Amino acid sequence: MDINQIEPIxxxxxxxxxxxxxxxxxxxxxAYHIIRSSDERAKNFADSILDCKEKIKFCEVCGNxxxxxxxxxxxxxxxxxxxxxxEPKDAMAIEKTGSFKGQYHILHGxxxxxxxxxxNDIRIKELLDRIGNAGTSEVIIATNPDVEGEATAMYIAxxxxxxxxxxxxxxxxxxxxxxxxxxxxxxLSKALSDRKEM
Amino acid sequence: MDINQIEPIxxxxxxxxxxxxxxxxxxxxxAYHIIRSSDERAKNFADSILDCKEKIKFCEVCGNxxxxxxxxxxxxxxxxxxxxxxEPKDAMAIEKTGSFKGQYHILHGxxxxxxxxxxNDIRIKELLDRIGNAGTSEVIIATNPDVEGEATAMYIAxxxxxxxxxxxxxxxxxxxxxxxxxxxxxxLSKALSDRKEM
Numbered sequence: 001m002d003i004n005q006i007e008p009i010x011x012x013x014x015x016x017x018x019x020x021x022x023x024x025x026x027x028x029x030x031a032y033h034i035i036r037s038s039d040e041r042a043k044n045f046a047d048s049i050l051d052c053k054e055k056i057k058f059c060e061v062c063g064n065x066x067x068x069x070x071x072x073x074x075x076x077x078x079x080x081x082x083x084x085x086x087e088p089k090d091a092m093a094i095e096k097t098g099s100f101k102g103q104y105h106i107l108h109g110x111x112x113x114x115x116x117x118x119x120n121d122i123r124i125k126e127l128l129d130r131i132g133n134a135g136t137s138e139v140i141i142a143t144n145p146d147v148e149g150e151a152t153a154m155y156i157a158x159x160x161x162x163x164x165x166x167x168x169x170x171x172x173x174x175x176x177x178x179x180x181x182x183x184x185x186x187x188l189s190k191a192l193s194d195r196k197e198m
Numbered sequence: 199m200d201i202n203q204i205e206p207i208x209x210x211x212x213x214x215x216x217x218x219x220x221x222x223x224x225x226x227x228x229a230y231h232i233i234r235s236s237d238e239r240a241k242n243f244a245d246s247i248l249d250c251k252e253k254i255k256f257c258e259v260c261g262n263x264x265x266x267x268x269x270x271x272x273x274x275x276x277x278x279x280x281x282x283x284x285e286p287k288d289a290m291a292i293e294k295t296g297s298f299k300g301q302y303h304i305l306h307g308x309x310x311x312x313x314x315x316x317x318n319d320i321r322i323k324e325l326l327d328r329i330g331n332a333g334t335s336e337v338i339i340a341t342n343p344d345v346e347g348e349a350t351a352m353y354i355a356x357x358x359x360x361x362x363x364x365x366x367x368x369x370x371x372x373x374x375x376x377x378x379x380x381x382x383x384x385x386l387s388k389a390l391s392d393r394k395e396m
Contacts, residue, residue: 003290006265008250015246018239019228030217032287034247035254035263041216042251046244048213049232052206053240056233065233067204089230092201 004028009035061130063106063123064088079103079134084127084141084156086110086149094142102140105130110148111155119155127156131165138166145172202226207233259328261304261321262286277301277332282325282339282354284308284347292340300338303328308346309353317353325354329363336364343370 004010009031017027034042058064059071065088066072081102085091091104109122131139139160143149157167173191174183183191202208207229215225232240256262257269263286264270279300283289289302307320329337337358341347355365371389372381381389 002293003263003269003286006254006263008246008253008265009263012246012250015243018243020231021227029219031250033218035250039251042247045213045216046247048206048210049240049244049247052210052229052233053237055206056204065201065204065207067206071201088201095200 058106062091062104063108063126064091064104074103077101077103079130079136081138081140082127082131082136084139084143086143086152090142090144100140105139107143107152110143110152112148112151122152124156124159128159131160131163136165138168140168140170142170256304260289260302261306261324262289262302272301275299275301277328277334279336279338280325280329280334282337282341284341284350288340288342298338303337305341305350308341308350310346310349320350322354322357326357329358329361334363336366338366338368340368 004013012031012034013024013027016022016030017024019027022030034045055067056065057067057069059066059069059074061070061074064071064073079102081100082105083091083094083100083102084105084107085094086107086109088106091106094100094104105123105127107122107124107127109117111117111119111122127139130136139156141153141156143152153169157169160167171194172187173194174180174187180188202211210229210232211222211225214220214228215222217225220228232243253265254263255265255267257264257267257272259268259272262269262271277300279298280303281289281292281298281300282303282305283292284305284307286304289304292298292302303321303325305320305322305325307315309315309317309320325337328334337354339351339354341350351367355367358365369392370385371392372378372385378386
């Protein structure tokens with residue numbers, strides 16, 4: 001007889017195992033942590049899930065997560081420079097550097113014909129509308145340096161350049177603190193061809 | 199501006215980070231998984247937490263988790279042999295082997311004077327009462343092979359032997375499939391002294 005088969009426990013383990021990279025064993029540990037914790041703590045946990053789902057929406061301007069639309073960044077910062085990213089977590093990563101002071105534009109995907117994702121399936125139209133309204137002068141494209149990210153960057157650049165907007169792409173090269181010896185060939189050749197005069 | 203600072207998101211991340219071995223980064227991943235999932239899925243998750251807390255109690259007989267007391271094992275199996283363990287998860291581990299067909303007794307702790315846990319703080323009295331009522335003839339002590347587990351085993355053995363009950367301790371030795379070379383000295387010397395005639 002397996003106590004993990006008792007319905008409420010089995011259900012909780014199942015819910016935890018849906019979280020990213022959570023296997024059966026980890027889901028069991030999480031479930032037993034909940035069972036051992038106080039009623040109040042469990043209630044707070046459940047509430048925080050419902051509360052977050054209820055209050056967090058997408059910003060109608062940039063597409064990032066927010067509890068009020070437009071989001072704080074869209075309200076408080078200049079739209080002179082826009083940084084275009086694939087997902088909210090990418091905007092978060094850039095935000096953590098503290099080096100970018102403009103607004104973001106979240107595409108919620110990249111062009112990927114194999115997966116059936118075309119330009120109309122991501123927020124490119126919204127980007128064009130926004131640029132038209134906000135008087136943006138530069139767009140930094142910060143999609144990932146993979147096939148889809150590059151294709152999306154090229155596509156957006158082609159649309160924006162005729163509008164007289166400066167379009168730039170984040171630099172690609174060897175990571176700070178890494179060793180040349182271990183850099184892959186594509187990265188290293190990119191770092192050579194994009195060399196910068198000192 | 200950090201979107202993780204938005205109150206409902208910050209709260210959810212904080213709740214996830216209370217789970218065992220979950221750091222800040224992992225808690226963020228879990229939280230964004232919830233934000234991205236459907237309202238229905240999030241509701242199911244929250245419900246499963248509340249439902250589990252509400253329905254899962256301790257079995258009044260053995261002290262294991264159950265949704266009805268006495269639990270299925272205490273109702274359906276003989277109390278002739280009892281297996282004494284520290285925690286519910288230990289009973290689960292033994293149950294998974296399929297080698298034990300008796301009932302369990304969960305101590306919910308082991309004697310640990312340094313942490314202020316004495317014999318009266320764990321379910322030893324309940325064990326004595328239970329044995330008196332149920333006509334138990336053998337008790338297998340399966341606490342962990344550490345200082346507290348050994349001390350607890352000795353303590354219980356001393357109480358039960360005068361009552362004419364057979365008390366045994368799970369075998370200690372080298373693990374199946376392991377290599378002698380890597381066994382620690384204490385385990386290896388225990389394996390030697392507890393050798394079994396073939």
